[in-house]
Amino acid sequence: MKNIIFIALPAAGKGTQSKMLVDKYDFIHISTGDLLRNAINANTELSLKIAETINKGNLVPDEIINNLLVNKLKEIKNKRFILDGYPRNLSQAHYLEKILADNYWVINLKIDYQQAIDRIINRRICPKCNRVYNLSINALKPKKDNICDICQHELVARKDDNLEVVKKRIANTIENIQELLDYYQKNGKLKTINGNDDYNKIFYKIEKLLEE
Numbered sequence: 001m002k003n004i005i006f007i008a009l010p011a012a013g014k015g016t017q018s019k020m021l022v023d024k025y026d027f028i029h030i031s032t033g034d035l036l037r038n039a040i041n042a043n044t045e046l047s048l049k050i051a052e053t054i055n056k057g058n059l060v061p062d063e064i065i066n067n068l069l070v071n072k073l074k075e076i077k078n079k080r081f082i083l084d085g086y087p088r089n090l091s092q093a094h095y096l097e098k099i100l101a102d103n104y105w106v107i108n109l110k111i112d113y114q115q116a117i118d119r120i121i122n123r124r125i126c127p128k129c130n131r132v133y134n135l136s137i138n139a140l141k142p143k144k145d146n147i148c149d150i151c152q153h154e155l156v157a158r159k160d161d162n163l164e165v166v167k168k169r170i171a172n173t174i175e176n177i178q179e180l181l182d183y184y185q186k187n188g189k190l191k192t193i194n195g196n197d198d199y200n201k202i203f204y205k206i207e208k209l210l211e212e
């Protein structure tokens with residue numbers, strides 16, 4: 001069974017599919033965001049450097065992220081993993097290819113610009129139990145309007161999910177991921193799955209892919 005790299009717009013469903021893969025097949029979910037957060041919390045010299053870079057709104061250099069990834073892969077030994085947020089550019093993609101050789105699939109959960117925006121601005125979270133809902137996706141709507149199914153608390157939108165910020169974030173991501181998609185298209189590793197399908201159907205397609 002191969003490792004999986006997700007490349008998709010925010011809210012395309014990476015989180016849901018990752019969780020299903022972790023639960024059913026014991027994949028380890030590795031996200032760049034988590035790697036950086038852990039590195040910051042480790043309170044080393046590197047922590048400070050990373051925190052400063054992020055606070056200034058700059059991107060953490062590839063070299064640092066590559067090292068964090070390699071250390072994580074050593075830690076999980078031979079377990080299968082899902083990469084989320086890595087690679088973020090061609091340089092990282094080349095680096096990854098040296099590590100993984102042929103042993104991965106790249107899955108693009110495809111939704112378009114407008115769909116990504118609709119999904120993000122319709123995302124609601126329960127402040128009490130942290131469960132995430134989505135008013136634009138039938139399977140993820142709360143049973144009662146704006147009320148958490150589990151604890152009956154009123155749902156809220158996330159602060160950074162306002163329209164202007166979201167639009168900018170999506171436009172940037174589209175630009176960034178296109179060269180990666182082109183690259184993986186050329187090397188034959190890219191599999192595109194319609195992100196508008198029901199999440200069980202998407203999962204079924206991913207399972208089929210894992211059998212190859």
Ligand SMILES: [Zn+2]
Binds near residue numbers: 127131148151152
């Ligand atoms: Zn709740």
